[in-house]
Amino acid sequence: MSGRSTPGNDFAARSWPMAVLIAAFALLPHLAEGLFSGAIRQILTTAFVFGFVAFAWNILSGYLGYLSLGDHLYFGLSAYLCAYLLSTHGISPFLSVVPAALLAAALAWSLARLVAGLRFRGTIFALVTLAVAEIGRVVITRIPAFKGEAGIYLQLANDPGNFLFTNPLVYYYVALGLLGLGGVLSLGAFHSDWGLQLRALRDEEVAARSLGVRIDLRLSQAAALSAAAFAIAGAFYGMSAFFVTPSTVLTIDIIVTVLIVCVVGGLGRVWGPLYGTLIVAAVQIGLNKVGLSSTTAATWGHMIYGVIIIAAVATGAVLRLPDNAFARLRSALSRPSPR
């Protein structure tokens, strides 16, 4: 199980199932045109973006085991920044997503630093991130330039330089690409020394720290990575919808969906977010087909998710059993470094 000997080959061997899946979804619009309605395209596009952030969130909350419940703030912050800069200053989101992601990462980093030294930090981290996201939601909603509850609307135009496309299929493919990127990130992180340290901290925190693994540093890094991914996804989401409002990009539903995706697929597993994405997309397509009125469907959908989360924790789909990460970290550290 060593990812250190021949990383290249191992990577290919481990990632081909996802590559096949992504290729299948890439061909879907062409092979099954009848099946591929507008509603299904939209559900899949959103599901892929959420799958992408779920991969990054899973590194923080699954591998390391610190649940972050406030990452929707970074999603919304970035969506707002990009939409605002484009609509008033004409700055391309390709440019503005970079500072947005850096800002998100810096915020998440400092929040993790604040919490990392405290007792009961698992609980504190989860609830404090949620509280900070709530602060951010209120503040962003009150910034006059962001137009409050009304939000910012973008001109419906075909403008590739500003990531605006009238053909929604473009967004579908970009979302699919993001999903693949998330998978590569997840796989790479899992088998790296860095990821091994995260998992060792989750399983045996005190013992891992005794080997010199710094919880504060790893928590900050993982939180920043997740935040940056949420920022990228937020920018994408705002552009693809052509508008941003607090109730679409700053809602707690975002983080709950990501949590559901991870928990259903298996929190802490490499491909957990991918399975979760497929299951959640299937549920949504199912609800769409049943054709309930949208609010009732949402209520029932949420109830189903609540039951699914409970069931997933109950059946142990959430991987928390020690997977010997600590023992492997110790042997990895005692082995002479190949570098």
Add this chain to the structure above:
Amino acid sequence: MTTLTIVIGGLLIGIVYACIALGFSVSMWACRVTNFAHGHFVLIGAYVAYTMLGLGLPIYSALPFAGLITGILGMVVYRFLVQPFAPSDAGLQIALTLGVAILLENLLALVFGPDPISAGSAWSAATTVVLGEVRLSVSRLIAGGAGIVIIWGTWWLFERNRWGMAIEAAGENVAGAELTGYAGRRVLMLGFGLSTLLAGLAGVLLLPVANVSPYDAVDYTLRSFVVVLVAGQGNLRAILLTGLLVGLLQSGGAYLASTDMATVACYVLLLVALWVRRVRSGVTALGVSER
């Protein structure tokens, strides 16, 4: 509205917040469970009271009923979900209770509708008493008074009654509690039931005071977390004082700016408290201190 009216009104509602936070504190420190659905138990209490008012029953009769329902529901959640599947891991507990929270929230929305409810004149037809300059709502006065009684009762239970001590002891050391002749796990279940019972009672007191909607629950959970974290472990007097402070912030902030800005002020208080705690804890070379 005079300043004094707002201050006293805020303090009175602060007592109710202290009740809710006391429940959260019991589950967090005594039972070692992070209950993300704590605020949802508050709402269940409120909706039980609302249903009973709808049936023509007086609101005080809702107190024992809501307490019973939330207490038993809490024990069921603990016995059949938390204990078998997430006995100690904070992350798992949060995921699990978040699932319970989502289920309860949408169940409430489905049964009672998503719109806010209130029952301003549930206690008496006259809604305010005037004392000179100060106008006080009867509901708030009763809520504050009842809250004090509930807090006193909880204090008595944990400081003067062996069952309360058993709950605390079992949270610290289940095996040790069992050695002294208590069924440790059952005692912890009672403790968790007590925590949700406190939430349910506070919910009944809250219904005549505030608008209640199924989507408010997370606010109550977070608010009680603020209180518990600022007050520290197992310090009842500090919980009461911080509850009062949060009540003041909430009603003062709502008067000066708006409700959501008041909530923001609460959460900023949380960040400040964390920062102070971090400075005081003396972070070591590894970046971690255990105390």
